[in-house]
Every structure is written in structure tokens, then in C-alpha cells.
Amino acid sequence: MTPALIALRAIVIREALRFVRQRGRFISALVRPLIWLLVFAAGFRAALGLSISPPYQTYITYEVYILPGLCGMILLFNGMQSSLSLVYDREMGSMRLLLTSPLPRWWLLTCRLIASTVISILQVYCFLAIAALFGIHLPLAGYILVLPALVVAGLMLGALGLALSSLIKQLENFAGVMNFVIFPMFFLSSALYPLWKMAESSRVLHDICAVNPFTHAVELIRFALYTQFNPMAALWTILAGGVFLMLALWGYDPARGMIRRKA
Amino acid sequence: MTGLRIHNLSYSYGRKQALKNVCFSVAPGAFCALLGPNGAGKSTLFGLMSRLFTTDQGQIEIAGHDLRTAPRAALARIGIVFQQQTLDLDLTVRRNLHYFAALHGIGGRDAARRTDAALDRLGMAERAGERARDLNGGHRRRAEIARALLHDPSVLLLDEPTVGLDAASRAGIVAHVHELATDNDLTVLWATHLTDEVWAQDRLVILDQGRVRADGHVSDVTGGQPLKDVFLQITGEAAI
Structure with missing residues (x-):
């Protein structure tokens, strides 16, 4: 095994062990979308009427509609939580350990990103399994075809978290960023309501939703769950992921960025 | 080949100059104490030596590898003990x-x-x-x-590694690292603000307000006076 792969394996295992230890984090990661699915969606089922629109070929219940958005929610929260732990690591010293490795810094940060994405995807599959137990079934092939969509969306949202973690000086500042990033990103997207519905109430809000990368991540997942490919959503998600990753690498560049401010 | 060579190193946080023309070198197998009060620039120097951040002003050479031109080779040759727990x-x-x-x-x-x-x-x-x-x-x-x-590694950097330890643990670790330097031909740079961690046969660099105030063997720097007094005179700080 090459040194780069040895490091990748170790970083993924460390993240996985950390996640397994933090049982509360795992439970809350599942409870959050389940409450939306089983409580919020049940309440709104009667209030919101949804017309047939791709990838759905028939009328669907609201629970079915928000399922992909809630998968996205897991990826979003986990991406941010992972970057929160990066800020914590930086204050504790383990981030220094990572950054002073002789392996290329971009690779070490990418390893960290891959590790957090792996954890996110495991959570999404747990969530989909529980949703199936409550009667929300998807095409069997959808469970497999959604994997690449989850990888792309997870990497994009993880890269956003990584970029944010490089810009945040202290843990205390992170709560504010969570509020200013997670909630707007989630609510200004197609996770909870289709964009055409948003357009009915506000054109501006619709346009904001349409450029929100989270909308595209959700649509990529939604189409993949129904064994379809949404090329525009894929392109947007990959593009946004690339930009966020560049921003993160810039932030962690030893010649600039935040590390020196914290020395 | 030197174990560690710092040449004309300067660094500033905005307008605040943290290091100014810092120059010293440590031979292979030598234990060098980097003594300085809090805020002297020790942690900034460690940040630069471990490449957490970089500067255009000056040069750092680790076991013959320039940290700027060959960062990976240089990082592969250093072991770092941070102040923070890792x-x-x-x-x-x-x-x-x-x-x-x-x-x-x-x-x-x-x-x-x-x-x-x-x-x-x-x-x-x-x-x-x-x-x-x-x-x-x-x-x-x-x-x-x-x-x-x-x-x-060829070079071991330790940034105030005894912070928060009791006297016996401190003395034990200081002795251990001295042994490591001698037995393994390891270049050691030990940053501290505690004069009792410096032994008589050590190399000594006193850093204060980002500048090297003294550089040499402990006996050369102290001239027979207690190190604590000399450190106080040089820095004007209360040493322990």
C-alpha cells in the first residue's frame, strides 16, 4: 500500500471510531431527519398538494417528496459537524499533527473530507432503512444508484465545511456560522418544497433556491433514488464542490489562511 | 550538515513583529534549550519550523533540507511535540x-x-x-x-512540553530527552521559559521580543552566574 493510501485508511478509520464512540451524535443524526419525516411531513401532508413532476411519475405523498431532502440534510449537518470537529482539533493540537505530516497537505485534507463523507453516507443508508420500515419504499435499484450521488453531494458539503473551518478562528464563532449557513442553505432549497411552489410565492426566493448548490445536491439524490440521472444537478454539485475545495485548500495554505492567526 | 539551522528569520502578524532576524544553528546530537519568556516568539518560531505557516523572510534548514524548497523532505526529518495535546x-x-x-x-x-x-x-x-x-x-x-x-527523525522539536506537569514528571521528561539526544545522535530544540529545565552542558538560545539575545553554551552565556539571574537581566522578566 502506498503512503498516501496508508494515511487515507488511517484517517477514515479514526473518523469512524470517533463516530462510533459518539453514540449521541449518531442518534441525533438520525432523529433529526426522522422527526421531519414522521412528524413535520405528516402534519403538512394535507396542507401541501404536489403535482406530478420528474422524477416522479405519479402523485406522491409529502413524506416521499421530502425523503431526498432529508438525505441531503444528513449530509449537510454531518459536513458541518465534521468541520466543527476540525476547528476543535485545531484548538486541541491534532490538526497540527495532520498538517505537519510530510504527505501533501491537499491530500491530507482530502483524506479528511473522504472520511467525513463515508460517515455521512452510512448515516443516510441507516435513515433510508428506517424510512423503509415506516413504509416509504424506493425502487430497489435506487438504493444502489443513489450511492454515487451521495458521494458527490457529501464531498461537496464536506468541502464547504472544510472551507468554513479554515476561515473560522474559534469554536465559539462556529455556532453563528452554523445558523448562517445550515439553515439558509436547507430552507432556501428544494428539500422541503419544489421550486415551482416557491416561485408562486416569490420569484427572488425561487432564484436564490435555484442557485443554491444544496438544491442541486438534493435534486441529484432525488433523481438517483428513482434511478434517473440529472446532469444539470450533477454539474452544479461537482462545480460547487470544486470551488469549496479550492477555497479550503487556500484557507489551509501555510503561506496564508487561518493557521498562522492561531499560532 | 547541521541538525537545525535558522537563518535571518523574521515574521510579523500584521504590524506586530513576532520574530526579527533570528539566527542560530544546532549541531546533530546536541540538546539546545530555547529559553524565552511568554510572548518571546517561541511558538511562532515553532509554527514556522513545523510549516504550519511560512514566511518569505529567512531560511530554515532541517537535516540539510530547506523547508521552503523541499518541505516534504524537511518535515519527514522532524519530530514535533506540541504544547497542545495531540x-x-x-x-x-x-x-x-x-x-x-x-x-x-x-x-x-x-x-x-x-x-x-x-x-x-x-x-x-x-x-x-x-x-x-x-x-x-x-x-x-x-x-x-x-x-x-x-x-x-533527525531533529526533535519540543514546544514547552512540560506545561502543566508536576516537578517530578518535569524532571523525568527533561532527563529522558537529554538521554535521547546523546544516545541517538538526535538534534533537540527544547523551548521553555523555565530555567531549571536547562542543564549546564546544553546549548542555549535566549529569545526575547522576537530577537536572539544570547546564543552559546550555557557556561559561555552565564559566565558562572546562575542562569536564572542572567535570564532575568537579559529579559527583565520574572523567571522561575
């Missing part, structure tokens, strides 16, 4: 060390062999299976030093 407290000492070995691209049996050797060197072999959380402060620092030695 151990994952919920993992065993062995797992912590394996993780670090992997960050250096060392895996499998080689990592296991090096982990055993490094722990043995620090008298920590019987603690390998304990969780880092269950170790006392002194043993945690030893585990950190064992971690920093895993990849057989």
Missing part, C-alpha cells in the same frame, strides 16, 4: 501511535515494530494498551514524545 484520549496509546505512523505513510508491521520500539525507549511499553485518557499527565507527554520519534 493524542486522541479515547484511543489506546498504541492506536494513537499507529495513526501517527500512518500520517507518515508507515503502516502494517513496520508501524507495529516502530511503535513498540518508540514506547520502549520512553519506558512506556507496558502502557501501550491503555487508553490515553487513563494516563497521567507525565505519561501522556511521554506518549507524545514516543509519537514524535516513531519515524526516526
